[in-house]
Amino acid sequence: VEAIQRRLAHGAIVKIYDLDEQGAKDVHYLLSTYIQTLEENHQPDAVQHLYTLLERPHDHFVMIK
Numbered sequence: 001v002e003a004i005q006r007r008l009a010h011g012a013i014v015k016i017y018d019l020d021e022q023g024a025k026d027v028h029y030l031l032s033t034y035i036q037t038l039e040e041n042h043q044p045d046a047v048q049h050l051y052t053l054l055e056r057p058h059d060h061f062v063m064i065k
Contacts (some may be wrong), residue, residue, distance in 0.1 A: 027057040
């Protein structure tokens with residue numbers, strides 16, 4: 001979260017939130033689609049770490065509103 005805060009413009013009117021249920025669903029959909037594309041293109045090495053993100057999206061993602 002601190003890394004994201006450093007990258008926001010000083011005048012940015014946004015807040016950082018924990019991932020809610022809809023956010024987790026969105027992340028799951030996007031990662032699943034990305035994983036499927038990588039697997040279809042024979043890139044299994046690129047997929048391994050993504051399963052960790054997919055299993056626990058709340059540990060790896062936040063929402064910015």
